Amino acid sequence: MEITDEVLIDLYKRMVRVRLFEEEAGRLAESARLPGFLHLYVGEEAVAAGVCAALKNEDQITSTHRGHGHLLAKGGDFNRMMAELMGKATGYCNGKGGSMHICDLDLAMLGANGIVGAGVPISVGAAYANKLTSNDLISVSFFGDGATNIGAFHEAANMAAALSLPMLFVCENNEYAEYSPRDKTMAIADVIERAAAYGFPGAIVDGMDCVAVFEAATLAIEKIRNGEGPMMLECKTYRFYDHVGVKGTASNYRTDEEVEEMRKRDPLVIHEARLIESGVMTDEEIKNFKDTIQEEVDKSVEFAEQSPFPENDDILLDVYTNGGRT
Amino acid sequence: MSTVGLIANPLAGKDVRRFVSAASINSDRNKIEILKRCVLGAVDAGAENILLAHDFRNLSLRAVESLNLGNKIIEMPIETEGNRQDTTRAAEIFKKEKVKAIISLGGDGTQRDLISGWMDAPLLPISTGTNNVFPFMVDPTVAGTAAGLIAADKLEIEKVARQAKVIHVELPNGTKDLALVDVVLVSERLTGSRAVIKPDSIKQVIAAIANPASIGLASIAGRSNPVYFDDDIAISVSCDPDSPQRVTSPIMPGSVSDVGITEIKQIELGATINLEGPGVLAFDGERDFVIGEEEIVKINVLRNGPRVIDPNYAIQTAAANKVFLREE
Numbered sequence: 001m002e003i004t005d006e007v008l009i010d011l012y013k014r015m016v017r018v019r020l021f022e023e024e025a026g027r028l029a030e031s032a033r034l035p036g037f038l039h040l041y042v043g044e045e046a047v048a049a050g051v052c053a054a055l056k057n058e059d060q061i062t063s064t065h066r067g068h069g070h071l072l073a074k075g076g077d078f079n080r081m082m083a084e085l086m087g088k089a090t091g092y093c094n095g096k097g098g099s100m101h102i103c104d105l106d107l108a109m110l111g112a113n114g115i116v117g118a119g120v121p122i123s124v125g126a127a128y129a130n131k132l133t134s135n136d137l138i139s140v141s142f143f144g145d146g147a148t149n150i151g152a153f154h155e156a157a158n159m160a161a162a163l164s165l166p167m168l169f170v171c172e173n174n175e176y177a178e179y180s181p182r183d184k185t186m187a188i189a190d191v192i193e194r195a196a197a198y199g200f201p202g203a204i205v206d207g208m209d210c211v212a213v214f215e216a217a218t219l220a221i222e223k224i225r226n227g228e229g230p231m232m233l234e235c236k237t238y239r240f241y242d243h244v245g246v247k248g249t250a251s252n253y254r255t256d257e258e259v260e261e262m263r264k265r266d267p268l269v270i271h272e273a274r275l276i277e278s279g280v281m282t283d284e285e286i287k288n289f290k291d292t293i294q295e296e297v298d299k300s301v302e303f304a305e306q307s308p309f310p311e312n313d314d315i316l317l318d319v320y321t322n323g324g325r326t
Numbered sequence: 327m328s329t330v331g332l333i334a335n336p337l338a339g340k341d342v343r344r345f346v347s348a349a350s351i352n353s354d355r356n357k358i359e360i361l362k363r364c365v366l367g368a369v370d371a372g373a374e375n376i377l378l379a380h381d382f383r384n385l386s387l388r389a390v391e392s393l394n395l396g397n398k399i400i401e402m403p404i405e406t407e408g409n410r411q412d413t414t415r416a417a418e419i420f421k422k423e424k425v426k427a428i429i430s431l432g433g434d435g436t437q438r439d440l441i442s443g444w445m446d447a448p449l450l451p452i453s454t455g456t457n458n459v460f461p462f463m464v465d466p467t468v469a470g471t472a473a474g475l476i477a478a479d480k481l482e483i484e485k486v487a488r489q490a491k492v493i494h495v496e497l498p499n500g501t502k503d504l505a506l507v508d509v510v511l512v513s514e515r516l517t518g519s520r521a522v523i524k525p526d527s528i529k530q531v532i533a534a535i536a537n538p539a540s541i542g543l544a545s546i547a548g549r550s551n552p553v554y555f556d557d558d559i560a561i562s563v564s565c566d567p568d569s570p571q572r573v574t575s576p577i578m579p580g581s582v583s584d585v586g587i588t589e590i591k592q593i594e595l596g597a598t599i600n601l602e603g604p605g606v607l608a609f610d611g612e613r614d615f616v617i618g619e620e621e622i623v624k625i626n627v628l629r630n631g632p633r634v635i636d637p638n639y640a641i642q643t644a645a646a647n648k649v650f651l652r653e654e
Contacts, residue, residue: 104343190353193353196353201341201345202344203341203344204337205341214516214518216342216345230344278515
């Protein structure tokens with residue numbers, strides 16, 4: 001594992017793709033051009049970028065209700081994502097899943113999930129299949145600190161450990177389960193202690209530093225792929241926007257000062273400064289790359305807005321066999 | 327006032343070395359139980375007060391909440407930020423309050439943070455970290471008792487403590503830093519996940535304590551040319567992965583590496599030696615500072631560090647002085 005210029009640039013590009021897409025989605029939601037719930041990942045980009053950069057394309061991931069970042073960091077398509085957010089037929093789920101159900105089996109992204117913690121057992125299933133078929137792949141489950149208070153997580157952790165499955169548990173510990181501070185809902189502060197309880201290793205890393213996440217994920221993945229069983233990577237991170245949307249519900253579960261303080265640790269700003277300081281990218285290269293990605297995002301909005309809604313006749317398609325038709 | 331200071335690093339024993347070595351996770355619950363035993367030992371030995379340094383997990387507060395020690399417990403009035411400065415600021419307050427002994431839970435890095443706030447602190451470090459050259463593996467009740475006896479003036483600290491060496495570092499930007507065990511130059515480009523994992527990345531080890539029986543980067547020096555706590559020298563070992571001269575060293579728990587070394591040099595206390603970049607400087611096992619091409623780091627080792635209380639020796643001294651005996 002060498003941190004080459006290529007790795008540093010790759011991490012940056014993954015984070016920028018997530019950030020610019022999500023900022024645009026946030027603006028669209030605030031101006032009522034985008035319907036439904038929107039749980040933004042902004043602030044947590046270093047986790048998805050660092051982990052996905054350490055994976056093979058075929059390694060499976062499962063995601064959360066805050067799942068745009070995971071798919072985008074794994075190479076998701078802006079057009080299909082934006083169309084899905086707008087409920088259009090050209091979207092990843094033909095417009096019937098929305099923000100919380102985005103998936104792309106071609107990228108081995110087995111799905112975001114509207115139910116907290118529900119993605120973790122799905123990852124266990126994928127890991128079990130990997131083990132049974134000896135395909136040298138691992139599965140990764142992203143989940144939040146709150147998800148580890150849910151029964152599904154515990155069943156999944158137990159099964160992954162008992163069967164010694166090739167699976168990386170990635171806890172995005174942003175200190176809040178929706179609107180509930182972690183210390184009001186958990187008697188422990190570090191989720192890796194739950195890994196130890198189920199009998200597998202875990203480690204904590206700074207989730208605001210994409211290089212730290214990449215290094216840690218690479219170390220764990222190598223061991224997991226070598227058959228050493230599951231591991232947990234706990235990334236201490238923070239979401240800059242509210243649980244839902246941009247302005248959210250304005251409930252006072254955290255202070256503006258806290259958010260401002262954490263914004264000083266913006267993973268994109270930190271990494272951008274590092275790239276410039278070390279001469280890996282110039283100001284101009286960074287600006288050009290951002291402009292290119294923003295253009296792609298703008299085109300995806302245009303694509304989505306011009307795309308049709310799903311046909312009424314297809315409402316049961318993908319729900320029942322033959323779309324409910326006899 | 328016969329006060330014992332108490333501090334714990336919640337993050338000690340939880341870094342990425344758990345992926346690549348046999349290091350275990352040291353849970354908050356375990357640390358709370360250790361803290362409890364320290365407090366009970368100290369109070370039983372005669373400490374009138376325990377000054378609790380807040381940590382961002384409230385480990386110390388949670389440890390004492392069921393002990394019903396009333397006004398013996400004093401909470402330190404500081405806000406925590408969840409970083410190493412919490413430990414340093416707590417040490418500054420310990421110094422201001424003139425506590426007679428500090429029990430500090432963590433690894434080598436934690437003790438480093440502490441002395442950044444009080445260089446010659448009366449320190450009883452207890453191991454809860456990953457690499458633990460400096461802190462003691464000791465039953466916390468015994469450690470608490472030792473600290474309590476010193477606080478209560480039943481033991482003279484001068485008779486049971488020894489002053490440690492400190493590695494003083496002047497960084498290329500002029501700022502000063504320090505380490506208690508080792509400063510290591512590694513051929514990485516960033517601090518990343520902070521731990522030093524790759525033995526081939528190690529370019530030079532400067533160790534104030536190089537114990538061949540220890541775990542961590544200093545074991546490279548320790549197994550090449552031991553330097554102990556009381557020796558008035560330090561040691562420098564230059565490394566090269568292609569060197570035919572090899573030393574087997576447990577650089578992480580359960581992880582023994584074959585490290586190529588090229589030169590071993592003793593360093594007199596007070597003498598200045600230079601390390602040249604590029605690379606990353608690791609302090610007491612953690613990558614902490616990036617050094618550019620041709621940048622120079624100045625290092626010298628002095629014996630002006632914490633007065634380290636050896637809990638076993640302290641208890642043995644107390645027993646020899648019949649401190650534990652009394653007539654009803």
